[in-house]
Structure formats: structure tokens, C-alpha cells
Amino acid sequence: MPIPGTIPLELADERVLLCPQRALWWGARRTLVIADPHLGKDDTFRRSGVPVPASVARADLARLSSLIGTLAARRLVVLGDFYHARPAAEDHGERALRVWRAAHPSLDVLIIRGNHDVHAGPPAAELGMQTVDEGELDPPFVFRHHPGADERGLVLAGHLHPGVTVLLGRREGRRVPCFHIEPACVVLPAFGRFTGTSRAEVSPAGSVYAVSDDAVTPLPRAVLA
Amino acid sequence: MQQRGLVPAAFQRAAWDASLAGRSGLIHAPTGTGKTLAAWLGPLCDWQARHTDGWSPPPRGRSRRVVGPPIEVLWITPLRALANDTELALRAAADGLGLPWTIERRTGDVSAAIKKRQRDRLPTALITTPESLSLLLSYPEARDRFRSLRTVIVDEWHELLGTKRGTQTELGLARLRHFNPKLRTWGLSATLGNLDQALLHLVGVGPGGRRRRGTIIAGPTEKDIELDILLPESMEQFPWAGHIGLKLLPQVVERLRSANSTLVFTNTRAQAEIWFNKLLHAAPDLLGQVALHHGSLDRDIRAQVEAMLDAGRLRAVVCTSSLDLGVDFPAVDQVMQVGSPKGVARLIQRAGRSGHQPGRPSRVVCVASHAFELMEFSAARSALAERRLEDRTPFDAPLDVLVQHAVTVAAGGGFDPQALYREVRTAASYRTLTPEQWRWVMDFIERGGEALTAYPQFARVARDRSRYRPSSKLIERNHRLGIGTIASEPAMLVRYASGKTLGTIEEYFIARLRPGDRFVFAGRLLQLIKVKDMVAVVRRATGKRGVVPRWNGGRFPLSTQLADGVVARFAEAARGELADEAMAALVPLLELQRHMSGLPEPGRVLAERVTMRDGHHLFAFFFQGRLVHEGLAALLAHRLTRDTPRSVGINVNDYGIELHAPDPLDLTPDDWHRLLDPDGLIDDLLACVDATVLARRQFREIAHIAGLITPRFPGARVRASGRQLQATSEMFFEVFTEFDRDNMLLHQARREVLEKQLEFARLRAAVERLRATPIDTTEPGGLTPLAFPLFADRLRAETVSTEKWEDRLRRQIEEIERGLA
Structure with a gap:
């Protein structure tokens, strides 16, 4: 079943879909790829006296579930920063994660270790999610957290939370998350909604696809500058 | 004594x-x-x-x-x-x-x-x-x-x-x-x-x-303030419109040379940058003796300029409201106002910035950038003499400030909610604070939101026996750090590769530039090298031209007092009375206006209908100041398009509005009456101006004051725990909008947009009054002197749009692609 607003692309001769839910679908392997969910970030804020609604995390997981269901995904690859900080068992996000896992018991989950995961540690063993160091090869792709080049294949990465400022009218700009595609490396937008963006530095050979609630839009350079 | x-x-x-x-x-x-x-x-x-x-000090301890x-x-x-x-x-x-x-x-x-x-x-x-x-x-x-x-x-x-x-x-x-x-x-x-x-x-x-x-x-009344209005040598060449208006530059240079030290006030930062450059261009020998001062320049640079000014080493400083206040500079003996005075109180404040000898009047040299500003200065002269001064309107119960204060009191020994509610209501801004609003503030700091919204494990304050105190030492410390740090974001730093910071610039401006592009900032011509982590790295450039950045905000409307004064000047002129030499200089222009259409009169509205190649234009001169006109024009366009599906473009300035449409805009008195209905005003207004964009901008300050943004200090070491708490006001705006729609800080942002950005009180009063005001519509057959500035300003008009940003973006992309094809 098609998802509205997606953009089909050929990456390293593989057909993929860029989804407005901030995910990349690799149909041939029935694999859903996301980056930087930062699970539990809202918990961290609330614990420090900054009110962030817990619904943020629930909505992120619900969005993930819905993608997995619609696409009938068999595998989920997380390109790092799965957790924002070390979770406590009583954390709202951690409990929501257990509920989510129970709803997708047969899904293979592969987590590429990101800089936040180093401090946060891997998910509890009973959740059955595998964590590996970056550089995992699955031809033609190499899964990494930090963007970079790898001679073995095209790198899919996260970490940067790429965003671009699009110009709306003469006096207004707006920062939106994006897929940032360079010849050697594709950087995915952060999956978590409460994560923010940083400005993507697009090379002359690169291109960007803006993500909004209902569609992925290829951006011509003129809209960027 | x-x-x-x-x-x-x-x-x-x-x-x-x-x-x-x-x-x-x-x-x-x-x-x-x-x-x-x-x-x-x-x-x-x-x-x-x-x-x-007498008084004897207490016995000294070890301390001397x-x-x-x-x-x-x-x-x-x-x-x-x-x-x-x-x-x-x-x-x-x-x-x-x-x-x-x-x-x-x-x-x-x-x-x-x-x-x-x-x-x-x-x-x-x-x-x-x-x-x-x-x-x-x-x-x-x-x-x-x-x-x-x-x-x-x-x-x-x-x-x-x-x-x-x-x-x-x-x-x-x-x-x-x-x-x-x-x-x-x-x-x-x-x-x-x-x-x-x-x-x-x-x-x-x-x-x-x-x-x-x-x-x-x-106290004693103000010393007389004399307005010295510079007049162009020939009115024929003086522009009818424009916002830079450099025609008077030679006279300005002459005046600068005749005084010891001059503050040249402009209304916007962009204007200050432009005037600074043009002054040096016109009088290169003043290099080193003229400086620039505005709020986006680095604090060190500003301090340097102030020190030089204090030491009497500067001939002139081109500045904005950044120098309205502050210590006196005895060396300053002349003040200039470039562009519309906007308000009488402001003009008095600026006039007071020149040190003057007792008994002598203080003097402001007025530099109009286009013809009608001569009239504004002339109107200001009367308003000054009659002391018709503007109000400063206090905020009405802002909840962000109250949230901050409640946590302050919690840290300062704790509080009982009922007692603090009573105390807070003795501050006049909160005298009408309702129990519901207070309950929300308490919910917000105790539970994160109303009881039903989910903020598990949250508490900024907690009950400790009978009193509320901060729930942890960390929260208490962060709160103290946050008091008074109202940083604006997302401003981008402008910095040399060597590391010296010049100031800040808005991101959307930098977003338009590519590395290698040149722009003018801090009075210098700069070239963008690269942008990294919210820093624009630049180097000095040579050449003549560069784009001048514009900053959002800080655009004052013409005050009611001055706008009424301008209408009064029109009425006097209609009776053949010319108040001063500035009005005398305007006679040919006023004659042309009268001949083509008519002169505005108090108690009536002048409207002009003009058909041009690009469609039908309706100009209406309400004289309510640009903010009210923005709301008014958007409202009229919204109601016109709602009644009959069509597209209506709008444009405004301090004098009036312009509506343009592909088909005729014939409005009967009944139409006006219907369009100016105060019923449903707020709803229509929020529906038509892009309230979300404005509210999003307004929310930045609110998020900081209410303690949502963990303060960060430039150069300070960021703790790991601090890094985990990075967020922008934008992110909070989005998650609240999506997951906690009734969050009162969002309501506050919208309310502040209405009250402060659209001057709602003034707008509502205007709508009620205008509804009963006769409207005289003329058909001048072309652009009159009053209409021309509106028409010419069109390229700078802000878009008022009801579309979602995605649709606007899509439309923009289509336009670009059509352009390429």
C-alpha cells in the first residue's frame, strides 16, 4: 500500500522511498531506516523541570508502528541515538517502548550505536534489539551514525538532524527538517519530533528533500538561497 | 543643598x-x-x-x-x-x-x-x-x-x-x-x-x-525643543516615496561639520547601516570620526563607540533606538532625526540626548527622506508645543513573567498559593488575574500542564509541608541562571575567521546568501566565507556594493498623536493656512493632490479608485499608523474574498491601505459598513493574518521568560547534563501546538500578537469609529501623491497569507520552475 507524500529515489541502484514520517523505506529488503529518535528526551526534560508533553514520545512510536504496519516491514534499522539519555525503568518513554515492542514481536531491530547511546547504554536485553558499532555493511549500503564516506558502499547516516531554511516570501524563512543527499552519504532527518535541526551544508553535487507533515518535497536550490 | x-x-x-x-x-x-x-x-x-x-555603627567584627x-x-x-x-x-x-x-x-x-x-x-x-x-x-x-x-x-x-x-x-x-x-x-x-x-x-x-x-x-516643563527641518533645494526632485531618501545628504554633511559631535538617529538598523556608508562616501575625510551603533552590533563594539563618544573623539554616530537611553555624553551638541519622527515622546527623548546649555532651547535637526515626512515633522512641531504625548501601555497579566516570578518566590522561602495569589493581584498588571489563570500557572509549575495532560515525573516546584518550594537544587540553580537572560534566537553570529565577533544577523537573511556573496554589516563591506553552527564566518571585502540586511521587528508605527496632527495639517492647508516653511514647501504637492483627488479631512476618509494595466486599485487613507493598517487591510481583504471568491492583494503604510484585485473594487457605503463590522473582529483577524507565523515569533521571548529554555552562556563550558537539555522555542511551540493546545503560554503568544503587533485596542477603536465615518471615494485617473508611496512600497510589502507554509513553498517552487522553463 502506497504512503501519500513519499518520493521514490534510486540510491546506489536500489529503489528507496523517502517518507514524510522521517523514514527511508528500502523495499527490496523490507527494511525501514530511521535516525535519531532520541527516545526519552521528553523524560529528561521533565525530570529537570522543563515541561515537555509525554505525548511526544507516544506519537513518535505510534508513527513508527503505523509505518511498520503499512509497509509490512520486517526489519527496522536505527542509525544511532536511539535513546537520548540512560532510561529509568519507570520512565514514561521506557514503558511506552515496551508496549511498542510487544506489538511488533517479530520485527528485527538493529541499532547502530550513536554518541548518545554510548552514555545511555543499549536497550534492555529482553526487548530483543541488537546494537552494533557504526560501519555495518548491508550492500550496497553502509549504516553509520556519523556521516562520512565508506569505500564499501553508500553511507546512510544520522547524527546531524539536517534542516534547511526555506524562503517563504521576501521576509520570512522557515527551518524544516530534510533528507540531505550527497554522492557518498545520505543523512536522514531526525525521527524524534522534539529534536530540532541543524543547518545542512549542501555541496554543489548534493540535494535536499524537505519534510513536512504530509509530504516530502525536493527543493530546488533557488528556494534555499 | x-x-x-x-x-x-x-x-x-x-x-x-x-x-x-x-x-x-x-x-x-x-x-x-x-x-x-x-x-x-x-x-x-x-x-x-x-x-x-546621631548614629553609631554596630561593633565591628573581624571585618575592617x-x-x-x-x-x-x-x-x-x-x-x-x-x-x-x-x-x-x-x-x-x-x-x-x-x-x-x-x-x-x-x-x-x-x-x-x-x-x-x-x-x-x-x-x-x-x-x-x-x-x-x-x-x-x-x-x-x-x-x-x-x-x-x-x-x-x-x-x-x-x-x-x-x-x-x-x-x-x-x-x-x-x-x-x-x-x-x-x-x-x-x-x-x-x-x-x-x-x-x-x-x-x-x-x-x-x-x-x-x-x-x-x-x-x-517638574519644570521641558525646555523648548526646536525642530530644524531641513528643506530640499528643489521640491521637484524630492521623492514622493522611499525609505532611504538620501537627497538631503549634502546638507546633513554640512550640519555635521558645523557641530562638535552629533547623534544621527535613524528608525531601523538597516537605515543606520545605509546612512553610515553613504555619509562616509559623501565625506571620506570623516573616516574614523563617524561610527555606527545599533542593537545587532556586538556589545564590545558598541562599548567602544560609546567610550569614544564620551571622550569627544567622534564627529558623529549613526544610531538607532540603541542610544535613546543611557549615560549622557557631554560632547554631543547636536541631534538629528533621519526619517519619520513616528512619535512625539520619542522625539523629546532623542532631543534630550544632546548636552545643552541652560536657558537655550534644545534643537533637533530633522531629515525627511521623502515629501510627506516634511509634513510629519511639521505636525510633530505642533504636537510638541501642545505637549500631545503618547501613552506607554503596560502588559496585561503576562503569564510567562508570572511563571518566572512564582518560581522565584518558591526559591525565596516558599509560598502558600492563596497568599501569593492575593499578593500578585496587588500588582496593577495582574489586578484582574482570574483564579483560573492562577490555577494554570500553579499547574504549569507543579505538574507541567493541566491535570489531564500528561507530564509524568515533572515538577518545578513541590509542596513541602504547607509551602511550595523548588523541587530540586538543580532546578533552583537553573532558575536563578535564567532570570534576566532573555536571549533572542535564532540570531546568527557574524564573525571574522580570526575570531572577532561583529554582531548578529537574522538567519533568513544569511540563508539567501552563498559563500562569496557580499553584504554590508557593522558599517563594513563583508564577504561570506561559510556558515557553520549558527555562525556566519566573513572577511572584509573590497568593492562598492553589498546587500544590506533587514531585521525583523522594531518598526514603529506613526503614533495616533502624530497621525492626527498630519490630518490637521491637511485641513489647515485646505483652508490656505500654512503652519511653517515645511508646509510651504509642500504647497505644489498638496495642490496636485487636491487637483487630482482631494485632501484628507478630519472626520472623513478619503478613498481613491484607480484602474491600471495590472488591475484595480483601491486606496483608503485612514491615518491610523501602519500596524493598525496591517490588521485593517488584512481584515478587509479577508472579508471581501469571503463574500465573493476572488483574490485581493494588500499593502499598507502609516497613512493608509491599498487593496488591489483583477476585477473592480466598487465599494458602496453599505459594503464599507458591512466590511467594518466589529462583530467577529478577533476571529476574522486571527484567521486572516498569518497569526501562526507571528505567534511563533512572539513565543521565543515567552519561552525564555517562562524558563523553557535552559540558559546557555556564550563561551561557558556546557555540562553533559546541559547538552541533554538543548531545545529551541520553536520546538516547544510545535509540541505544545500539537499535544497541549490549551497551553496558556500559546494563548499568550497569540494575545501578544494581537495586542502588541496588531495594536488590537487601537484597531478595534478604529473599526468602530470608521464605520460611522463618511467615505469620499474619488477617481483620480492615476496615482496621486498620497497613493504613490503605497504603490511604490509594494515591492517591500509583507505577505499576509492564510496558506500553510507547505503550500506557499510548493507555489514558490512552481514559480521558480516556470521561470527556468
Whole structure:
């Protein structure tokens, strides 16, 4: 079943879909790829006296579930920063994660270790999610957290939370998350909604696809500058 | 004072008597007339009267420090830079009377050692800022420390009044009055249109909303201010419109050369940049003697300019409102206003920035950038003479400030919610605070939101026996760091590769530039090297041209007083009366306007219908100032398109609005009556202006004040825990909008957009009045002098759009692709 607003692309001769839910679908392997969910970030804020609604995390997981269901995904690859900080068992996000896992018991989950995961540690063993160091090869792709080049294949990465400022009218700009595609490396937008963006530095050979609630839009350079 | 051979003025005596009698009040007078002493001598004499037998210091401990009497006076100043001068002035008077008082400052730049000492014992008189007062109140010892305080004096109250710092001050005063109900509060203010309201917000209200008594004391009236309006040599060449208007540049240079040191005030930062460059271009020999000063320049650069100005080493400084306030520069002997004066009070404030000899009038050289500004200056001349001054409107119960204050009080010894509610309502800004609003504030700091929304494990304050206190030391510390750090985001730093920072620029401007592009900033021509992590790295460039950045915000509308004055000038001209040489110079233009269409008259609205190749234009001159016109034009366009599906473009300036459409815009009196219906005004307005975009922008400040953004200090080491708490106001705006729609901080953002950005009160009054106003529609057959500026300004018009940003983006992409094809 098609998802509205997606953009089909050929990456390293593989057909993929860029989804407005901030995910990349690799149909041939029935694999859903996301980056930087930062699970539990809202918990961290609330614990420090900054009110962030817990619904943020629930909505992120619900969005993930819905993608997995619609696409009938068999595998989920997380390109790092799965957790924002070390979770406590009583954390709202951690409990929501257990509920989510129970709803997708047969899904293979592969987590590429990101800089936040180093401090946060891997998910509890009973959740059955595998964590590996970056550089995992699955031809033609190499899964990494930090963007970079790898001679073995095209790198899919996260970490940067790429965003671009699009110009709306003469006096207004707006920062939106994006897929940032360079010849050697594709950087995915952060999956978590409460994560923010940083400005993507697009090379002359690169291109960007803006993500909004209902569609992925290829951006011509003129809209960027 | 007698000792120094001076005779006190009558208003000073009046203020001392009132203060000695234990009363509160507001003293309004221009700068340099002795306001400070008027407020200061009362408390000194009061202390003297209570200590006729002298005063002996308490036995000294190990410390060899001079100890003075316990705190008597708290002096609040809006500007840290003023604190030093104030300290010297207050000390001179106290020493003159031979009083053993200690007088100290407590501001952000006072050393930690002194602050620590002040924590043990406050000086007899403490000079501080609103933020530092909040900080003092956030320590549990606050009540003890202020036990002996008898008088608070708020300097430059007019500057604080219309701002959230003013609201913060009101809450601080309510707290101090709670400690000591007999506290005297005195304010020093420039003259304002709403002095009664200024007094009310200064002295607060009693329990049950009862007005507290206070005395308004008028100082000597302002010295005469003479407006010296520069006239172009030939009116034929003087532009009808434009916002830079450099025609008068040669005359300006001449005036600069004839004075010792001049402040050249402009209305926007972009204008300041342009004028600075053009001045140097026209008079290259002034290089090094002319400087630039505006709010986006790096603090160090601004401080350097101020120091040079103080030392009398600058011929001129081109500036914005960044130099409206601050310490006096004795070397400055001339003030210029470039572009519309916008408001009378502002003009007086700026005129007062030149040091002038006693008995001589102060003088402002007025530089119009286009023809009708000559008329505005002429109208300002009358308004000045008749003292028709603008109001400063206080904020109405802003919840972000209240959230911050509640946590401050929680840290400062804790509170009982009912008691604090009663106390807060004695601050005039919160006198109408409802129990529901207060409950929301309590929910917000105790649970994160209303009981039903999910904020598990959240608590900024928690009940500890009967009182609410911060729920952890970390929260308490972060809160103190956050008081007074209202940083704007997302401003981008402009920095040389060598590391020197020049200032900040808005991101959307940089987003348009590619590495290698040139732009003008900080008075220099720069070339963008690269953008990284919100820093634009630049190098000096050579060549002639570069784009000048524009900053959002800070565009003042023409005040009601001045707009009415302009209409009055039209009416006089219609009767053949010409008030001054500026009006005389405008005669040919006014004749043309009358001949083609008509002259605006008080009590009527002039409208003009013009058909051109690009469609039908309807101009209507309401004279309500640009903010009201923005709302009004959007409202009219919205209602017109709702009635009959079509597209209507809009454009506004300070005088009126323009509607344009592909088909005729024939509006009958009935149509106008229907369009100007005050019913459903708010809903229609929120539906038609892109309220979300405006609210999103407004929310930045709210998020900082309400403590959503963990403060970060440039250059400070970021702890790992701090890094985990990085977020932008934008992110909060989005998650609240999606997951907590009833969050009152969102409502506040929308309300502030209505009240402050669209001047809703003025707009509603205008709609009600205009509905009953006859509208004279003419068909001039072409653009009249009044219509032309609106038409010419069209390229700079802001888009008012109801579309989602995604649709706007898509449309933009389509346009670009069509352009490429």
C-alpha cells in the first residue's frame, strides 16, 4: 500500500522511498531506516523541570508502528541515538517502548550505536534489539551514525538532524527538517519530533528533500538561497 | 543643598514633603532638571529626622569594612550603564549632608565578592536592575535582608512601563510591599500621555483592587525643543516615496561639520547601516570620526563607540533606538532625526540626548527622506508645543513573567498559593488575574500542564509541608541562571575567521546568501566565507556594493498623536493656512493632490479608485499608523474574498491601505459598513493574518521568560547534563501546538500578537469609529501623491497569507520552475 507524500529515489541502484514520517523505506529488503529518535528526551526534560508533553514520545512510536504496519516491514534499522539519555525503568518513554515492542514481536531491530547511546547504554536485553558499532555493511549500503564516506558502499547516516531554511516570501524563512543527499552519504532527518535541526551544508553535487507533515518535497536550490 | 549654594525647586520640595509624610508618588520631568535629588533627599531627610542623636555603627567584627546603617532605599534602574553615574550622584548628596550611609550597586557586572558581602548585609542604599532585584528575591533570606527597607525609587519608569521588565518590577514591588506594607514607592519618569496609569502600575493596588494613593509631581516643563527641518533645494526632485531618501545628504554633511559631535538617529538598523556608508562616501575625510551603533552590533563594539563618544573623539554616530537611553555624553551638541519622527515622546527623548546649555532651547535637526515626512515633522512641531504625548501601555497579566516570578518566590522561602495569589493581584498588571489563570500557572509549575495532560515525573516546584518550594537544587540553580537572560534566537553570529565577533544577523537573511556573496554589516563591506553552527564566518571585502540586511521587528508605527496632527495639517492647508516653511514647501504637492483627488479631512476618509494595466486599485487613507493598517487591510481583504471568491492583494503604510484585485473594487457605503463590522473582529483577524507565523515569533521571548529554555552562556563550558537539555522555542511551540493546545503560554503568544503587533485596542477603536465615518471615494485617473508611496512600497510589502507554509513553498517552487522553463 502506497504512503501519500513519499518520493521514490534510486540510491546506489536500489529503489528507496523517502517518507514524510522521517523514514527511508528500502523495499527490496523490507527494511525501514530511521535516525535519531532520541527516545526519552521528553523524560529528561521533565525530570529537570522543563515541561515537555509525554505525548511526544507516544506519537513518535505510534508513527513508527503505523509505518511498520503499512509497509509490512520486517526489519527496522536505527542509525544511532536511539535513546537520548540512560532510561529509568519507570520512565514514561521506557514503558511506552515496551508496549511498542510487544506489538511488533517479530520485527528485527538493529541499532547502530550513536554518541548518545554510548552514555545511555543499549536497550534492555529482553526487548530483543541488537546494537552494533557504526560501519555495518548491508550492500550496497553502509549504516553509520556519523556521516562520512565508506569505500564499501553508500553511507546512510544520522547524527546531524539536517534542516534547511526555506524562503517563504521576501521576509520570512522557515527551518524544516530534510533528507540531505550527497554522492557518498545520505543523512536522514531526525525521527524524534522534539529534536530540532541543524543547518545542512549542501555541496554543489548534493540535494535536499524537505519534510513536512504530509509530504516530502525536493527543493530546488533557488528556494534555499 | 543649601550647603552647595543651590536653592531647591518647588517640585523638589513637594516631593520631599510627600516622601517625609510617608506617601508614594511619581515625579515627571525632563532629564537634567534635578529629578534624582527630588526623589533622593526625602529618604535622606527622613533618616536624619529619625536619628537626631546621631548614629553609631554596630561593633565591628573581624571585618575592617565600613558598616553603614541598614538598608533604607532601593534604587531600581532599567540600565546597568546608568548605575555607576547614579551611584556617584547619590553618594555626593549623602556625603554633602554628612550622613554615614553606604551606597552600592548590585548589577550583573558587580564582582562576586561584593555580591557575597551584600548577601550578609545590604548597604544603606542599593542600586540595582529589575533582574537583579528578582535575583535577590530568589534567596530565602530576602525577607530578613529587606526588613528595614523604607523606600523604593524606580528610575526611568517610563522606559520600563510598556515592557515585561516593567511587569517584573511590579511583581518585585508587590513582594517588597508584602514584606513592609508601609513601603514608599517613588517613580521618576519622563512626561507621558498616561501618567495616571504609570502611577497606578508603580504603586500597585490595595486588597480587593482598591486604588492606592499616590501623588503625581510635575517638574519644570521641558525646555523648548526646536525642530530644524531641513528643506530640499528643489521640491521637484524630492521623492514622493522611499525609505532611504538620501537627497538631503549634502546638507546633513554640512550640519555635521558645523557641530562638535552629533547623534544621527535613524528608525531601523538597516537605515543606520545605509546612512553610515553613504555619509562616509559623501565625506571620506570623516573616516574614523563617524561610527555606527545599533542593537545587532556586538556589545564590545558598541562599548567602544560609546567610550569614544564620551571622550569627544567622534564627529558623529549613526544610531538607532540603541542610544535613546543611557549615560549622557557631554560632547554631543547636536541631534538629528533621519526619517519619520513616528512619535512625539520619542522625539523629546532623542532631543534630550544632546548636552545643552541652560536657558537655550534644545534643537533637533530633522531629515525627511521623502515629501510627506516634511509634513510629519511639521505636525510633530505642533504636537510638541501642545505637549500631545503618547501613552506607554503596560502588559496585561503576562503569564510567562508570572511563571518566572512564582518560581522565584518558591526559591525565596516558599509560598502558600492563596497568599501569593492575593499578593500578585496587588500588582496593577495582574489586578484582574482570574483564579483560573492562577490555577494554570500553579499547574504549569507543579505538574507541567493541566491535570489531564500528561507530564509524568515533572515538577518545578513541590509542596513541602504547607509551602511550595523548588523541587530540586538543580532546578533552583537553573532558575536563578535564567532570570534576566532573555536571549533572542535564532540570531546568527557574524564573525571574522580570526575570531572577532561583529554582531548578529537574522538567519533568513544569511540563508539567501552563498559563500562569496557580499553584504554590508557593522558599517563594513563583508564577504561570506561559510556558515557553520549558527555562525556566519566573513572577511572584509573590497568593492562598492553589498546587500544590506533587514531585521525583523522594531518598526514603529506613526503614533495616533502624530497621525492626527498630519490630518490637521491637511485641513489647515485646505483652508490656505500654512503652519511653517515645511508646509510651504509642500504647497505644489498638496495642490496636485487636491487637483487630482482631494485632501484628507478630519472626520472623513478619503478613498481613491484607480484602474491600471495590472488591475484595480483601491486606496483608503485612514491615518491610523501602519500596524493598525496591517490588521485593517488584512481584515478587509479577508472579508471581501469571503463574500465573493476572488483574490485581493494588500499593502499598507502609516497613512493608509491599498487593496488591489483583477476585477473592480466598487465599494458602496453599505459594503464599507458591512466590511467594518466589529462583530467577529478577533476571529476574522486571527484567521486572516498569518497569526501562526507571528505567534511563533512572539513565543521565543515567552519561552525564555517562562524558563523553557535552559540558559546557555556564550563561551561557558556546557555540562553533559546541559547538552541533554538543548531545545529551541520553536520546538516547544510545535509540541505544545500539537499535544497541549490549551497551553496558556500559546494563548499568550497569540494575545501578544494581537495586542502588541496588531495594536488590537487601537484597531478595534478604529473599526468602530470608521464605520460611522463618511467615505469620499474619488477617481483620480492615476496615482496621486498620497497613493504613490503605497504603490511604490509594494515591492517591500509583507505577505499576509492564510496558506500553510507547505503550500506557499510548493507555489514558490512552481514559480521558480516556470521561470527556468
